[in-house]
Amino acid sequence: MATEKEMYELIGRAVMDAEFRKKLMADPEQAAKEAGFTLTAEQLAALKSAEGKGLAAVLEERLPKTLGVIYIE
Amino acid sequence: MAEANKRIALVFMPFSSWRMPSLGISLLKSSVAQRGFACDIHYFNLSLAEQIGFDAYGRITEWFPNRWLIGEWLFAPTLFGENREADLQYVGQVLLGDPIDKITPVEVLLLLDLRDRIAGFVDRCFDAVDWSQYAMVGFSTSFHQNCASLALARRIKLHYPDIPIVLGGSNCADGMGASLLRLFPFVDFVCPGEGDLAFPELVEAVFNGDPTPTIPGMLSRQDAVDAPASPLRPAPNLDALPCADFTDYFAQLKRINPPPDIEVLIPLETARGCWWAQTHQCVFCGLNGAELRFRSKSPQRVLNELICLRENYGDKHRVHITDNILDYRYFRTLLPELAAQPLGLSFSLELKANLKREQIALLAKAGITSMQPGIESLSDSILKLMRKGTTRLQNIQTLKWSKQYGISTIWNILYGFPSEDPAEYAAMERLVPLLLHLDAPHRCGHIRFVRFSPYYRDPAANGITSLAPARTYGHIYHPLGEDDLRQLADIFEAEYADDSATYTQGLRQAVQEWQTRGDAVLDVFPSPHAIRIVDTRRLGEKKEYQFAGVAADVYLLCDAARSVRELMAAPAIRGLATESEVIAALDRFVEDGLMIRQGRQYLSLAVARDGQPATRQ
Numbered sequence: 001m002a003t004e005k006e007m008y009e010l011i012g013r014a015v016m017d018a019e020f021r022k023k024l025m026a027d028p029e030q031a032a033k034e035a036g037f038t039l040t041a042e043q044l045a046a047l048k049s050a051e052g053k054g055l056a057a058v059l060e061e062r063l064p065k066t067l068g069v070i071y072i073e
Numbered sequence: 074m075a076e077a078n079k080r081i082a083l084v085f086m087p088f089s090s091w092r093m094p095s096l097g098i099s100l101l102k103s104s105v106a107q108r109g110f111a112c113d114i115h116y117f118n119l120s121l122a123e124q125i126g127f128d129a130y131g132r133i134t135e136w137f138p139n140r141w142l143i144g145e146w147l148f149a150p151t152l153f154g155e156n157r158e159a160d161l162q163y164v165g166q167v168l169l170g171d172p173i174d175k176i177t178p179v180e181v182l183l184l185l186d187l188r189d190r191i192a193g194f195v196d197r198c199f200d201a202v203d204w205s206q207y208a209m210v211g212f213s214t215s216f217h218q219n220c221a222s223l224a225l226a227r228r229i230k231l232h233y234p235d236i237p238i239v240l241g242g243s244n245c246a247d248g249m250g251a252s253l254l255r256l257f258p259f260v261d262f263v264c265p266g267e268g269d270l271a272f273p274e275l276v277e278a279v280f281n282g283d284p285t286p287t288i289p290g291m292l293s294r295q296d297a298v299d300a301p302a303s304p305l306r307p308a309p310n311l312d313a314l315p316c317a318d319f320t321d322y323f324a325q326l327k328r329i330n331p332p333p334d335i336e337v338l339i340p341l342e343t344a345r346g347c348w349w350a351q352t353h354q355c356v357f358c359g360l361n362g363a364e365l366r367f368r369s370k371s372p373q374r375v376l377n378e379l380i381c382l383r384e385n386y387g388d389k390h391r392v393h394i395t396d397n398i399l400d401y402r403y404f405r406t407l408l409p410e411l412a413a414q415p416l417g418l419s420f421s422l423e424l425k426a427n428l429k430r431e432q433i434a435l436l437a438k439a440g441i442t443s444m445q446p447g448i449e450s451l452s453d454s455i456l457k458l459m460r461k462g463t464t465r466l467q468n469i470q471t472l473k474w475s476k477q478y479g480i481s482t483i484w485n486i487l488y489g490f491p492s493e494d495p496a497e498y499a500a501m502e503r504l505v506p507l508l509l510h511l512d513a514p515h516r517c518g519h520i521r522f523v524r525f526s527p528y529y530r531d532p533a534a535n536g537i538t539s540l541a542p543a544r545t546y547g548h549i550y551h552p553l554g555e556d557d558l559r560q561l562a563d564i565f566e567a568e569y570a571d572d573s574a575t576y577t578q579g580l581r582q583a584v585q586e587w588q589t590r591g592d593a594v595l596d597v598f599p600s601p602h603a604i605r606i607v608d609t610r611r612l613g614e615k616k617e618y619q620f621a622g623v624a625a626d627v628y629l630l631c632d633a634a635r636s637v638r639e640l641m642a643a644p645a646i647r648g649l650a651t652e653s654e655v656i657a658a659l660d661r662f663v664e665d666g667l668m669i670r671q672g673r674q675y676l677s678l679a680v681a682r683d684g685q686p687a688t689r690q
Contacts, residue, residue: 008165011164015157015160015185016160016187017162021185021189046178050182050183054129055183055184056131
């Protein structure tokens with residue numbers, strides 16, 4: 001079962017290895033298994049939730065909507 | 074000499090919002106047109122928004138904290154090549170390691186995937202245009218536009234070495250511009266300040282056959298060697314500037330077919346500089362670079378420009394007034410004109426928060442639908458620390474009256490000021506449940522230490538022991554050394570005793586909940602002899618209060634903050650109630666959470682819903 005630390009290691013591997021990154025995006029379960037990470041059902045669900053959605057949809061689910069203006073921080 | 078039939082290209086790269094044309098280069102297009110030179114603006118930010126999706130692009134530009142420089146990181150490999158170690162540090166220390174705003178591993182993966190997908194974007198920008206038709210190519214770079222701009226500039230220079238490359242925009246301000254020239258040899262000129270006067274002169278010189286002219290207000294490659302003090306050349310008279318030409322933006326916007334429900338903003342500049350900062354610059358603010366001097370357009374010029382904008386681009390877009398602060402003389406001149414003769418346009422703007430109710434009513438009547446009052450805190454001691462020149466009650470009044478007159482407000486709570494009192498954040502957290510009926514802060518975030526701010530200019534005087542470029546720069550501009558980063562950086566990390574991530578936790582949580590409570594109301598309905606107050610601030614509860622006589626009058630009088638002494642002098646109270654009756658009424662309102670007290674001042678919190686000012690005199 002992957003701990004949070006292992007999950008971060010998995011992301012680290014994705015940063016360093018473009019091929020692994022592609023595999024992870026396409027088939028998270030298989031890619032993680034091949035790389036020796038055993039993900040929890042929750043972690044796997046989180047990874048799968050990104051499939052076909054893209055960044056905007058994933059962020060939309062957890063962040064407050066922008067307020068519809070150009071905002072200068 | 075540049076061939077007479079050649080044109081000028083101005084380029085706007087990602088990541089800058091796709092929902093608004095660039096004011097700077099649109100003004101320059103008009104300026105060079107006045108001298109007879111044709112100019113095309115290429116909005117490649119629109120192309121990228123179309124490629125990756127308008128929502129995803131919008132998230133990149135509007136949500137991620139500025140200090141992450143996410144737009145720069147996405148294009149860093151295009152400019153500098155792959156560096157996996159630097160990427161690993163960026164992901165670990167910034168995206169996953171930020172003490173406050175870190176994102177999830179899945180979101181990191183999606184960002185990595187996005188970066189893979191835009192790897193060839195700059196090549197496509199290069200291929201999309203016949204650059205040989207241009208005598209000069211200029212780039213506007215502000216915030217997160219350096220990497221993409223520099224990558225395309227280098228590509229153009231490689232293929233067309235005779236075309237001068239010019240950079241301008243806020244990323245070039247003062248010393249940052251000189252360092253861009255020094256570090257990137259394919260850049261020929263940099264405009265370190267306002268380009269209204271210098272850029273057209275540069276264009277004219279190049280067309281007249283001088284490839285290396287010396288133009289006041291413009292840095293050339295020679296300056297990269299000699300490293301002179303940057304010559305700034307601000308426009309002395311804004312009325313003398315032409316109207317910006319946004320035709321390229323709207324033509325390109327039409328081609329990419331954006332979602333129909335998205336509002337496009339048209340930028341309008343009525344002033345430059347900051348009149349407040351000329352005497353009391355807010356400690357964290359670095360806006361306006363080294364040129365703070367306030368200059369504004371005449372009301373008639375602004376009116377003419379608005380009419381021109383409406384004629385050219387229609388009235389369905391919101392006009393975004395780009396000034397950092399409104400010229401308060403407009404309350405006597407421009408705004409009454411706009412209110413009396415509505416142009417059918419809506420506006421957004423930024424201004425100082427110490428507004429009177431009548432001023433907010435006038436803003437609404439003039440067409441302002443959204444504003445960013447510089448609120449920044451709901452604590453008097455922290456407002457004082459940041460030299461904001463406003464008080465907690467003024468800020469709350471402004472939020473309340475904006476609600477009353479239908480103006481949405483964009484505002485922040487900032488924290489992390491050196492020597493601030495942590496207890497103030499606990500006090501703000503206790504205040505939040507009373508304010509749920511008002512617009513929530515857009516963000517509750519740590520202050521940034523930025524170039525040109527008082528914190529940057531004199532850190533020691535402000536309790537900061539050292540300032541270094543934000544480590545993000547090192548992960549993105551990985552080939553550069555510490556000294557180069559210091560000259561290039563706009564955002565810095567300060568060393569001082571800072572435990573704000575801990576002591577603001579409760580407030581940040583409360584603000585997050587506030588952001589979900591758009592349904593909460595606290596309304597007061599005045600009638601001739603009484604008031605009725607409806608309160609739904611507590612989730613799932615609806616309370617109603619009725620007050621008559623002195624209590625009703627006291628509540629309405631405190632629509633603007635008042636002391637007991639001021640209340641006793643008011644015609645509605647004088648001779649009709651004793652001081653102890655007034656104090657008893659005030660205490661009851663405070664106890665019920667319908668009013669707040671700050672020192673001797675009391676402020677009613679309910680929003681008047683009769684369409685008229687709540688106060689009966």
